[in-house]
Amino acid sequence: xxxxxxxxxxxxxxxxxxxxxxxxxxxxxxxxxxxxxxxxxxxxxxxxxxxxxxxxxxxxxxxxxxxxxxxxxxxxxxxxxxxxxxxxxxxxxxxxxxxxxxxxxxxxxxxxxxxxxxxxxxxxxxxxxxxxxxxxxxxxxxxxxxxxxxxxxxxxxxxxxxxxxxxxxxxxxxxxxxxxxxxxxxxxxxxxxxxxxxxxxxxxxxxxxxxxxxxxxxxxxxxxxxxxxxxxxxxxxxxxxxxxxxxxxxxxxxxxxxxxxxxxxxxxxxxxxxxxxxxxxxxxxxxxxxxxxxxxxxxxxxxxxxxxxxxxxxxxxxxxxxxxxxxxxxxxxxxxxxxxxxxxxxxxxxxxxxxxxxxxxxxxxxxxxxxxxxxxxxxxxxxxxxxxxxxxxxxxxxxxxxxxxxxxxxxxxxxxxxxxxxxxxxxxxxxxxxxxxxxxxxxxxxxxxxxxxxxxxxxxxxxxxxxxxxxxxxxxxxxxxxxxxxxxxxxxxxxxxxxxxxxxxxxxxxxxxxxxxxxxxxxxxxxxxxxxxxxxxxxxxxxxxxxxxxxxxxxxxxxxxxxxxxxxxxxxxxxxxxxxxxxxxxxxxxxxxxxxxxxxxxxxxxxxxxxxxxxxxxxxxxxxxxxxxxxxxxxxxxxxxxxxxxxxxxxxxxxxxxxxxxxxxxxxxxxxxxxxxxxxxxxxxxxxxxxxxxxxxxxxxxxxxxxxxxxxxxxxxxxxxxxxxxxxxxxxxxxxxxxxxxxxxxxxxxxxxxxxxxxxxxxxxxxxxxxxxxxxxxxxxx
Numbered sequence: 001x002x003x004x005x006x007x008x009x010x011x012x013x014x015x016x017x018x019x020x021x022x023x024x025x026x027x028x029x030x031x032x033x034x035x036x037x038x039x040x041x042x043x044x045x046x047x048x049x050x051x052x053x054x055x056x057x058x059x060x061x062x063x064x065x066x067x068x069x070x071x072x073x074x075x076x077x078x079x080x081x082x083x084x085x086x087x088x089x090x091x092x093x094x095x096x097x098x099x100x101x102x103x104x105x106x107x108x109x110x111x112x113x114x115x116x117x118x119x120x121x122x123x124x125x126x127x128x129x130x131x132x133x134x135x136x137x138x139x140x141x142x143x144x145x146x147x148x149x150x151x152x153x154x155x156x157x158x159x160x161x162x163x164x165x166x167x168x169x170x171x172x173x174x175x176x177x178x179x180x181x182x183x184x185x186x187x188x189x190x191x192x193x194x195x196x197x198x199x200x201x202x203x204x205x206x207x208x209x210x211x212x213x214x215x216x217x218x219x220x221x222x223x224x225x226x227x228x229x230x231x232x233x234x235x236x237x238x239x240x241x242x243x244x245x246x247x248x249x250x251x252x253x254x255x256x257x258x259x260x261x262x263x264x265x266x267x268x269x270x271x272x273x274x275x276x277x278x279x280x281x282x283x284x285x286x287x288x289x290x291x292x293x294x295x296x297x298x299x300x301x302x303x304x305x306x307x308x309x310x311x312x313x314x315x316x317x318x319x320x321x322x323x324x325x326x327x328x329x330x331x332x333x334x335x336x337x338x339x340x341x342x343x344x345x346x347x348x349x350x351x352x353x354x355x356x357x358x359x360x361x362x363x364x365x366x367x368x369x370x371x372x373x374x375x376x377x378x379x380x381x382x383x384x385x386x387x388x389x390x391x392x393x394x395x396x397x398x399x400x401x402x403x404x405x406x407x408x409x410x411x412x413x414x415x416x417x418x419x420x421x422x423x424x425x426x427x428x429x430x431x432x433x434x435x436x437x438x439x440x441x442x443x444x445x446x447x448x449x450x451x452x453x454x455x456x457x458x459x460x461x462x463x464x465x466x467x468x469x470x471x472x473x474x475x476x477x478x479x480x481x482x483x484x485x486x487x488x489x490x491x492x493x494x495x496x497x498x499x500x501x502x503x504x505x506x507x508x509x510x511x512x513x514x515x516x517x518x519x520x521x522x523x524x525x526x527x528x529x530x531x532x533x534x535x536x537x538x539x540x541x542x543x544x545x546x547x548x549x550x551x552x553x554x555x556x557x558x559x560x561x562x563x564x565x566x567x568x569x570x571x572x573x574x575x576x577x578x579x580x581x582x583x584x585x586x587x588x589x590x591x592x593x594x595x596x597x598x599x600x601x602x603x604x605x606x607x608x609x610x611x612x613x614x615x616x617x618x619x620x621x622x623x624x625x626x627x628x629x630x631x632x633x634x635x636x637x638x639x640x641x642x643x644x645x646x647x648x649x650x651x652x653x654x655x656x657x658x659x660x661x662x663x664x665x666x667x668x669x670x671x672x673x674x675x676x677x678x679x680x681x682x683x684x685x686x687x688x689x690x691x692x693x694x695x696x697x698x699x700x701x702x703x704x705x706x707x708x709x710x711x712x713x714x715x716x717x718x719x720x721x722x723x724x725x726x727x728x729x730x731x732x733x734x735x736x737x738x739x740x741x742x743x744x745x746x747x748x749x750x751x752x753x754x755x756x757x758x759x760x761x762x763x764x765x766x767x768x769x770x771x772x773x774x775x776x777x778x779x780x781x782x
Contacts, residue, residue, distance in 0.1 A: 009050060009057075020081055023077050024097060026046070027041075055411070085138070091136075095139060184207075209250055219232055243257065258299055271288065339562070351516065356390070357381065364405045384424070432547075439549060448473070461473055471500065514532075533549040
């Protein structure tokens with residue numbers, strides 16, 4: 001049988017030698033073991049055409065010594081015909097082969113009739129995937145060659161000047177301006193940029209947003225390719241247009257421009273509308289987004305800037321993304337939740353010890369060959385249980401006759417190797433698709449973005465923080481100098497605070513992943529050994545390499561595999577647009593639906609300022625139910641605190657305090673400051689209709705003892721009083737006077753210029769006040 005197949009392959013090669021043009025008919029495939037050449041004749045095509053197994057053509061059988069020389073001979077013909085080219089990947093060469101076959105099939109008359117645009121052939125009208133191939137230099141060279149042939153034929157003009165160049169010729173100052181612009185970028189690239197002190201002063205509108213330009217130039221300096229440098233120039237130009245569109249002054253400082261929503265808004269309000277209006281191609285948008293992302297990451301490492309991070313966006317290479325930051329709807333959430341739980345439970349079950357079933361018989365002869373009729377799944381399992389020590393074996397690791405015999409049986413079956421292991425309850429490989437559901441679960445229950453999740457270490461779960469006593473996840477940050485990672489202190493590091501219920505679920509994830517990756521973690525490189533989410537690559541080029549999720553450049557395939565495996569669909573019945581980025585707005589949406597207060601949402605999102613949380617709720621695209629819940633909550637709050645504008649009667653209803661507004665002090669709370677007890681009413685200092693004359697007077701009493709440990713609560717009170725003044729018309733009510741009075745008292749104690757406490761104590765207390773809740777006005781800040 002083998003001899004017959006070898007003769008068939010040799011006859012095919014002889015046929016090609018007799019007529020070399022036929023070699024153009026052979027599609028190209030990726031070469032696994034690359035030397036000077038990255039492509040080769042397609043094994044799939046030859047297998048289908050000649051009826052020879054792919055394994056044989058790949059040299060993976062005992063007859064490899066017969067097939068390999070013939071395959072090498074065939075590839076040499078491809079090289080001699082100019083189909084295979086050194087250092088060029090298969091996808092570029094395959095597109096080039098397709099174009100050449102098409103071109104050779106055309107007569108001169110047909111070439112004259114080809115559609116053209118801008119004195120160039122409209123290749124995309126005739127060649128599938130032409131647009132994607134334009135990124136390959138070899139394809140651009142081919143296009144130029146074919147256009148030149150049409151010029152020789154007279155089908156295209158030889159003296160044609162592109163429209164853009166014509167416009168430039170009209171402008172005599174264009175070339176000098178272009179040179180001056182290029183020189184300016186080169187000058188900026190040479191400026192050292194380590195801290196805010198190195199930034200240029202934005203004092204001229206002639207060079208808008210110069211500090212952003214300086215960042216982009218600094219990054220450009222590390223790239224040698226012209227196309228990469230141009231990406232950052234274009235990103236800067238688009239970012240400028242976006243900022244101008246939002247009325248940001250061109251002389252603004254970098255610190256006043258950057259915020260955590262910048263990339264999200266740039267994508268949603270600028271990039272997507274451009275694609276909708278077909279003013280930007282879907283192929284260009286990802287490059288612009290990526291360049292802006294890199295600029296923002298570089299800004300994070302700039303000393304003294306105080307820019308700690310941003311909400312990232314993900315954009316597919318093809319097509320526009322319009323749903324990446326919308327919450328999942330209820331049905332989608334249920335389906336995703338079921339899929340995640342099903343995947344995790346299935347994986348955890350596979351960690352259980354293997355149970356032997358004792359089926360099958362030994363299927364090999366004394367030379368290790370399969371006996372006739374014994375290539376069955378039961379006999380493969382016999383070998384697995386009795387000769388392979390119940391341990392998975394793979395095609396690239398098989399050494400013994402039993403291991404090779406086992407794989408021969410599996411190769412004859414319709415089921416894949418990993419699927420067979422899985423059906424037996426054996427976890428064969430801990431790859432990215434196995435770990436992914438644990439990543440998704442963590443994003444689902446915490447609302448964290450992908451980047452901090454990918455960067456988590458195994459010891460980043462803190463069940464009881466040393467200062468606050470609250471459970472949290474730590475973010476870790478690398479030094480800008482590239483040294484080992486540095487764990488920052490409480491107020492400089494990023495922390496994701498967790499509820500008790502969340503911490504239980506997060507602990508399960510940590511324990512599950514640590515247990516799941518135990519065997520591969522010991523072989524991982526020291527740089528990623530401590531990462532929580534690591535996996536063993538099952539990719540063709542990187543098979544067996546242990547990697548961290550933080551090393552992944554593209555997670556699209558992981559998302560699509562998850563969607564496909566669980567048949568996840570949107571409301572329209574189409575494949576779900578799934579990504580980690582959608583869990584954060586979904587997380588907030590679910591909290592709003594559950595009636596969780598804005599203050600708690602602030603804590604869960606890790607925002608140090610409640611204004612940031614309010615902006616987040618306002619800017620991101622929440623679904624209808626979440627918006628209704630938010631409006632309902634805000635309406636309820638406003639009803640409690642706002643006096644209608646047309647109410648000029650100064651009603652005394654507030655004296656009864658029907659809404660139970662409670663004003664608190666560090667010592668206790670007053671249920672109604674306008675209705676004091678009789679012994680207060682009888683005092684000469686009390687005026688009917690005004691707040692209790694003794695309310696909060698302990699703070700101003702000369703005998704009161706305020707200790708350092710009380711300062712965080714006092715700062716929290718000051719913060720929430722000021723928040724009331726900003727967000728409500730409560731200052732137009734009689735309560736306004738009380739707030740002003742209390743703020744004046746607090747200022748005496750907390751203002752460094754007036755306080756008896758040290759500046760260090762005050763600064764430390766102000767930081768700790770982030771974790772204090774005052775309930776100054778019930779329902780507003782609680």
